[in-house]
Amino acid sequence: MVQIRRWAGIATALLATELLVAGTAAHAAPAPDPVRVNVEDAVTAKLLGQARAATADHADESDTRVTVTRRAGGWAFGTAVTVTSHEEDIHPTGAVFIARAEAGTWRVNFDGEAGFSELAAESPLVNKQEKAVFARTPSTMQAGGDYRTGMALPFAVGQTWTMTSGPHGWGGYEAPYSSIDLAGGDQVVRAARAGTAYTMCTGWIRVIHDRGYSTDYYHLWSNISANGTAVGQGAYLGYTGTDVTCGGAASGRHVHFGLRQNSAYVSIAGHGLGKWEFANGASAYQGGARHGSAWVGAGGGLYNYGALGFNQAVVDANGGGTLTRRSGPGSGYGALGSVGDGATVTVSCSANGTSHTGRYGTTALWNRLSDGSWVSDAYLWTGVNGPINGWC
Numbered sequence: 001m002v003q004i005r006r007w008a009g010i011a012t013a014l015l016a017t018e019l020l021v022a023g024t025a026a027h028a029a030p031a032p033d034p035v036r037v038n039v040e041d042a043v044t045a046k047l048l049g050q051a052r053a054a055t056a057d058h059a060d061e062s063d064t065r066v067t068v069t070r071r072a073g074g075w076a077f078g079t080a081v082t083v084t085s086h087e088e089d090i091h092p093t094g095a096v097f098i099a100r101a102e103a104g105t106w107r108v109n110f111d112g113e114a115g116f117s118e119l120a121a122e123s124p125l126v127n128k129q130e131k132a133v134f135a136r137t138p139s140t141m142q143a144g145g146d147y148r149t150g151m152a153l154p155f156a157v158g159q160t161w162t163m164t165s166g167p168h169g170w171g172g173y174e175a176p177y178s179s180i181d182l183a184g185g186d187q188v189v190r191a192a193r194a195g196t197a198y199t200m201c202t203g204w205i206r207v208i209h210d211r212g213y214s215t216d217y218y219h220l221w222s223n224i225s226a227n228g229t230a231v232g233q234g235a236y237l238g239y240t241g242t243d244v245t246c247g248g249a250a251s252g253r254h255v256h257f258g259l260r261q262n263s264a265y266v267s268i269a270g271h272g273l274g275k276w277e278f279a280n281g282a283s284a285y286q287g288g289a290r291h292g293s294a295w296v297g298a299g300g301g302l303y304n305y306g307a308l309g310f311n312q313a314v315v316d317a318n319g320g321g322t323l324t325r326r327s328g329p330g331s332g333y334g335a336l337g338s339v340g341d342g343a344t345v346t347v348s349c350s351a352n353g354t355s356h357t358g359r360y361g362t363t364a365l366w367n368r369l370s371d372g373s374w375v376s377d378a379y380l381w382t383g384v385n386g387p388i389n390g391w392c
């Protein structure tokens, strides 16, 4: 008995010494600290905090799927998803995350957060392509009235698909109406713009683009298995389907396509994709999109014209017809011909001239096109209320 006690005493002493050494080492070396919290637990805690803040639902650990896809030297990278029940008008939510061991715990940032860009810049787990995409561009974004995305619709350019539902929430009826449902054509779902792709869940791909944007594609069949995979615009992501592995319901095959900016779903209305500007309806799943003067509502066909360049515009003659090209920035200048409603034009620079009123209001702004002729900004959709390529 005595001996056993004696050994126990030595063991306790050794343990105390080791703790002391570990503590000393932590003070001497700045990093990495011994991490006492499991990274999956740290990510889960952040995910649940967001889920509880966003909805009245009582999400718990059993609803979360944290997948660490890369891990090394005090860093971790992966996906974090909150699954939902298999009801209609519900979809799972989630994030791509980067975590770094800091002060005995994990700093966790989700894609789109400012801290995510900071961690991405330093992390050895993030490849060069991802670093380029994750870096923030200090441009004026949606909140500053810039609705350009540089995105095509998420299927092959030149095809017409049915917009089975107009703008609605990622989850269904909740605001913002970030999402649309599409089906048809060859049923191949493609990246709306270049970026890096991640499999969030079976059937769910997220592509992170430049300028703070990302796009989500859900219900896919035969989706790619992606973990930071570089994709070009139009790259295959999967087929439209009815997959509901992580929640929700799908009565017929389609892609539930959502637009995100800076770590949150944003209203797709006002944004340009495939040279269509989306608009909300009186309620979720209604609404539609406009290309020039052509309007397509839910249930109609959307032709994918491809991405509108950042210095390009779609002619909107506000009722059809043509727009007169002039030799200078005003209606007093000579006519040089015309350009049709729905045509794409490239803007070289802008200047003030005579005022005109189009679909979006009255403006004195005129644009000099790449062919040297001028047109009023009142009859162009650019995604920006102002010059898109500087002043002349």
Ligand SMILES: [Zn+2]
Pocket (backbone or CB within 6 Å): 165, 168, 179, 180, 181, 255, 256, 257
């Ligand atoms: Zn949908």
